[in-house]
Amino acid sequence: xxxxxxxxxxxxxxxxxxxxxxxxxxxxxxxxxxxxxxxxxxxxxxxxxxxxxxxxxxxxxxxxxxxxxxxxxxxxxxxxxxxxxxxxxxxxxxxxxxxxxxxxxxxxxxxxxxxxxxxxxxxxxxxxxxxxxxxxxxxxxxxxxxxxxxxxxxxxxxxxxxxxxxxxxxxxxxxxxxxxxxxxxxxxxxxxxxxxxxxxxxxxxxxxxxxxxxxxxxxxxxxxxxxxxxxxxxxxxxxxxxxxxxxxxxxxxxxxxxxxxxxxxxxxxxxxxxxxxxxxxxxxxxxxxxxxxxxxxxxxxxxxxxxxxxxxxxxxxxxxxxxxxxxxxxxxxxxxxxxxxxxxxxxxxxxxxxxxxxxxxxxxxxxxxxxxxxxxxxxxxxxxxxxxxxxxxxxxxxxxxxxxxxxxxxxxxxxxxxxxxxxxxxxxxxxxxxxxxxxxxxxxxxxxxxxxxxxxxxxxxxxxxxxxxxxxxxxxxxxxxxxxxxxxxxxxxxxxxxxxxxxxxxxxxxxxxxxxxxxxxxxxxxxxxx
Amino acid sequence: xxxxxxxxxxxxxxxxxxxxxxxxxxxxxxxxxxxxxxxxxxxxxxxxxxxxxxxxxxxxxxxxxxxxxxxxxxxxxxxxxxxxxxxxxxxxxxxxxxxxxxxxxxxxxxxxxxxxxxxxxxxxxxxxxxxxxxxxxxxxxxxxxxxxxxxxxxxxxxxxxxxxxxxxxxxxxxxxxxxxxxxxxxxxxxxxxxxxxxxxxxxxxxxxxxxxxxxxxxxxxxxxxxxxxxxxxxxxxxxxxxxxxxxxxxxxxxxxxxxxxxxxxxxxxxxxxxxxxxxxxxxxxxxxxxxxxxxxxxxxxxxxxxxxxxxxxxxxxxxxxxxxxxxxxxxxxxxxxxxxxxxxxxxxxxxxxxxxxxxxxxxxxxxxxxxxxxxxxxxxxxxxxxxxxxxxxxxxxxxxxxxxxxxxxxxxxxxxx
Numbered sequence: 001x002x003x004x005x006x007x008x009x010x011x012x013x014x015x016x017x018x019x020x021x022x023x024x025x026x027x028x029x030x031x032x033x034x035x036x037x038x039x040x041x042x043x044x045x046x047x048x049x050x051x052x053x054x055x056x057x058x059x060x061x062x063x064x065x066x067x068x069x070x071x072x073x074x075x076x077x078x079x080x081x082x083x084x085x086x087x088x089x090x091x092x093x094x095x096x097x098x099x100x101x102x103x104x105x106x107x108x109x110x111x112x113x114x115x116x117x118x119x120x121x122x123x124x125x126x127x128x129x130x131x132x133x134x135x136x137x138x139x140x141x142x143x144x145x146x147x148x149x150x151x152x153x154x155x156x157x158x159x160x161x162x163x164x165x166x167x168x169x170x171x172x173x174x175x176x177x178x179x180x181x182x183x184x185x186x187x188x189x190x191x192x193x194x195x196x197x198x199x200x201x202x203x204x205x206x207x208x209x210x211x212x213x214x215x216x217x218x219x220x221x222x223x224x225x226x227x228x229x230x231x232x233x234x235x236x237x238x239x240x241x242x243x244x245x246x247x248x249x250x251x252x253x254x255x256x257x258x259x260x261x262x263x264x265x266x267x268x269x270x271x272x273x274x275x276x277x278x279x280x281x282x283x284x285x286x287x288x289x290x291x292x293x294x295x296x297x298x299x300x301x302x303x304x305x306x307x308x309x310x311x312x313x314x315x316x317x318x319x320x321x322x323x324x325x326x327x328x329x330x331x332x333x334x335x336x337x338x339x340x341x342x343x344x345x346x347x348x349x350x351x352x353x354x355x356x357x358x359x360x361x362x363x364x365x366x367x368x369x370x371x372x373x374x375x376x377x378x379x380x381x382x383x384x385x386x387x388x389x390x391x392x393x394x395x396x397x398x399x400x401x402x403x404x405x406x407x408x409x410x411x412x413x414x415x416x417x418x419x420x421x422x423x424x425x426x427x428x429x430x431x432x433x434x435x436x437x438x439x440x441x442x443x444x445x446x447x448x449x450x451x452x453x454x455x456x457x458x459x460x461x462x463x464x465x466x467x468x469x470x471x472x473x474x475x476x477x478x479x480x481x482x483x484x485x486x487x488x489x490x491x492x493x494x495x496x497x498x499x500x501x502x503x504x505x506x507x508x509x510x511x512x513x514x515x516x517x518x519x520x521x522x523x524x525x526x527x528x529x530x
Numbered sequence: 531x532x533x534x535x536x537x538x539x540x541x542x543x544x545x546x547x548x549x550x551x552x553x554x555x556x557x558x559x560x561x562x563x564x565x566x567x568x569x570x571x572x573x574x575x576x577x578x579x580x581x582x583x584x585x586x587x588x589x590x591x592x593x594x595x596x597x598x599x600x601x602x603x604x605x606x607x608x609x610x611x612x613x614x615x616x617x618x619x620x621x622x623x624x625x626x627x628x629x630x631x632x633x634x635x636x637x638x639x640x641x642x643x644x645x646x647x648x649x650x651x652x653x654x655x656x657x658x659x660x661x662x663x664x665x666x667x668x669x670x671x672x673x674x675x676x677x678x679x680x681x682x683x684x685x686x687x688x689x690x691x692x693x694x695x696x697x698x699x700x701x702x703x704x705x706x707x708x709x710x711x712x713x714x715x716x717x718x719x720x721x722x723x724x725x726x727x728x729x730x731x732x733x734x735x736x737x738x739x740x741x742x743x744x745x746x747x748x749x750x751x752x753x754x755x756x757x758x759x760x761x762x763x764x765x766x767x768x769x770x771x772x773x774x775x776x777x778x779x780x781x782x783x784x785x786x787x788x789x790x791x792x793x794x795x796x797x798x799x800x801x802x803x804x805x806x807x808x809x810x811x812x813x814x815x816x817x818x819x820x821x822x823x824x825x826x827x828x829x830x831x832x833x834x835x836x837x838x839x840x841x842x843x844x845x846x847x848x849x850x851x852x853x854x855x856x857x858x859x860x861x862x863x864x865x866x867x868x869x870x871x872x873x874x875x876x877x878x879x880x881x882x883x884x885x886x887x888x889x890x891x892x893x894x895x896x897x898x899x900x901x902x903x904x905x906x907x908x909x910x911x912x913x914x915x916x917x918x919x920x921x922x923x924x925x926x927x928x929x930x931x932x933x934x935x936x937x938x939x940x941x942x943x944x945x946x947x
Binding site for chain 1: 699713
């Protein structure tokens with residue numbers, strides 16, 4: 001491929017010395033275990049530290065890179081199975097959404113209330129599926145990567161029909177490829193109706209195309225721009241406005257048909273009658289007319305482009321190592337990317353095996369995002385979560401509503417973005433409520449009591465002490481009582497967090513009354529970082 | 531007290547406003563001994579993230595090309611059903627902004643059209659960064675211009691002098707000078723768990739002089755105490771409410787901000803960001819998506835002006851957005867990323883009632899790259915004029931706040947003499 005990109009510049013970067021800088025002090029085995037639990041997982045649950053130390057850090061990382069090798073607890077699987085709106089077909093979700101919209105249009109009394117309730121159920125189940133896994137799944141790296149990739153390919157759940165689509169998007173376009181090949185991930189997001197709708201490619205057509213109707217009468221460059229700027233090359237890769245417009249033309253006709261989605265479950269459709277068949281030139285290269293093939297070709301080029309390799313390696317290193325990633329590491333990761341045509345697992349392997357990652361400079365260097373803070377606190381507490389509502393509202397208060405980032409760039413993961421005076425006070429308030437057993441995590445959420453249509457009710461009786469109340473799967477009989485969370489045992493919490501809390505903090509905590517200790521640990525400066 | 535009970539009372543702390551004596555604050559009106567003048571002149575910046583469509587905010591309805599470019603989303607002429615609100619016989623204001631008409635008539639509201647950043651980027655994220663750092667094209671700038679501005683003005687830098695509303699600290703407020711943020715809604719002006727003496731003392735010890743988080747913690751603690759007191763509405767202000775509840779969102783936040791600014795003289799600059807302006811499809815005309823966003827914005831600005839009362843004379847409010855949108859509507863009833871936009875400037879001493887800035891119409895020849903409004907006024911020139919003439923920042927310090935400011939002035943005066 002001959003591109004007009006400053007490839008010479010990039011080649012020079014990739015050729016430069018990628019030797020890791022000398023590392024100041026190596027981490028002790030315990031520090032290494034704490035570090036990987038903070039980075040490849042959302043922090044330790046009780047017993048995790050011993051588990052990692054027992055099997056060894058390297059072996060544990062290898063396991064995490066192959067989530068299929070780790071069994072999911074049956075209790076977690078059962079709870080996930082019971083989330084009918086998460087598990088149903090994409091077309092069925094959209095059918096419900098459209099149906100509720102129509103009822104509201106008919107000025108049906110109570111229709112608005114029904115819609116609110118149904119949409120709350122959908123939103124709550126999506127959050128429950130995400131957070132239960134993040135908190136309880138032993139496949140922690142997979143959950144970390146789902147968080148990373150969802151943000152990278154962000155879709156805002158508040159925009160129209162995307163309200164009904166985020167679960168399907170995460171399930172079908174993100175999760176299966178979280179540790180797979182980037183080209184597959186890119187293609188799956190490009191073709192999912194959630195993305196097609198969010199960034200308007202669904203309505204983009206060649207001007208005057210025979211198939212262009214009503215609101216889909218011309219070119220829309222929104223997706224094409226963000227595809228290059230955010231998803232692949234990066235904003236500084238040197239492409240022009242013309243390249244944006246040309247890529248948008250190549251992608252005309254990539255859409256979905258709502259009726260076929262509802263009726264047949266068809267989530268993507270190439271509409272040749274809306275495709276721009278004219279001559280195009282993209283990134284300084286003539287593009288032969290090839291219908292849907294033009295867009296596929298663009299994704300091929302973008303997925304393995306050196307600028308993409310560098311941009312994505314930099315972002316992964318920023319997420320896993322530090323806010324200002326070590327340049328030599330980014331270069332080595334980029335090489336792995338190019339050598340493997342974007343094998344995410346291989347690139348992460350290079351990252352995790354690097355001395356830059358396993359260093360005292362990197363350990364604790366990241367400031368937790370609100371999502372990471374909340375999830376890690378609940379993991380450390382080992383509380384049983386029936387209702388994720390209090391966690392969802394805390395994340396919203398902290399400025400990071402789940403599925404609620406309005407812009408396509410997703411949430412940042414840097415200290416600059418999240419550290420501020422108000423955030424610390426709010427995190428401390430959450431820590432104190434959780435430590436005091438005051439968060440209503442064991443309450444059965446109101447939406448769960450609404451019978452859903454076509455809901456399966458798996459029989460969970462006697463399967464596991466950790467089984468959720470049956471009300472999550474069926475409206476009756478009434479749920480068995482889940483024990484109310486009690487104040488956390490500070491000594492147990494301290495054991496769980498061993499190695500993650502500094503001597504200084506432990507000394508100050510030790511001087512305080514017992515009833516403050518757990519709150520102080522979870523609200524400590526040490527627990528704000530990972 | 532049993533441990534469980536004690537902890538329950540902690541959680542109940544949220545929502546309780548501690549009775550602090552107002553008199554205690556009288557002595558603190560002049561905390562730095564700089565004279566009350568140091569923070570008397572105020573600046574509020576509202577940023578519309580996502581690129582608001584300025585050509586439908588202040589629409590050139592008198593231009594023959596306007597409706598040709600925008601056959602379905604263009605605003606009708608003033609007087610038509612759903613038409614624009616006449617401003618000066620050529621420009622018309624979006625009808626969803628009717629609440630700003632009184633300020634326009636009183637000449638306390640001006641617009642600077644075809645203004646924006648000289649940088650050509652059409653990336654939201656880069657363009658917002660540039661508008662917040664005020665160094666277009668330079669990504670390495672570590673701080674925001676409001677932070678540099680508060681540092682360059684005389685008087686001590688107290689945390690509440692620079693205030694953001696929202697759960698995160700935006701780039702524009704980041705830097706050397708102290709700054710605080712309050713969450714949206716009433717939560718930020720209520721007592722929190724750290725107001726309980728035992729809890730507060732425990733966490734104070736954990737965070738005291740902590741190299742990484744100590745400053746943010748301490749700033750939050752001192753500002754919180756200040757805000758708790760300032761949030762209490764005086765009887766005079768309650769009368770101004772006329773008992774009407776405000777809708778959630780910006781109008782509510784704007785009213786709270788006005789109360790804080792009136793009650794706490796140390797708050798000098800405030801920043802609010804509002805999202806949802808990236809209208810690539812179905813943006814609507816007199817009604818619809820854009821109108822639904824503009825209405826609460828206009829209402830909030832009007833509420834802010836009203837509730838600031840006499841303080842409005844010492845306040846300038848600027849509304850800005852990272853770039854404008856294409857002059858032509860696209861095939862989806864929306865607009866794509868453009869270049870020049872319109873800045874809004876209001877205040878008691880603003881030389882308003884006019885649309886200023888070099889304007890060449892929206893004919894094909896006048897458009898930037900054949901698609902957008904050009905930028906004829908650098909946004910920094912507008913901000914610099916406000917910093918100089920309103921906040922009285924001297925020339926020497928002005929270049930620290932706006933480095934590489936173009937020499938060319940603006941050709942208009944936004945502040946009345």
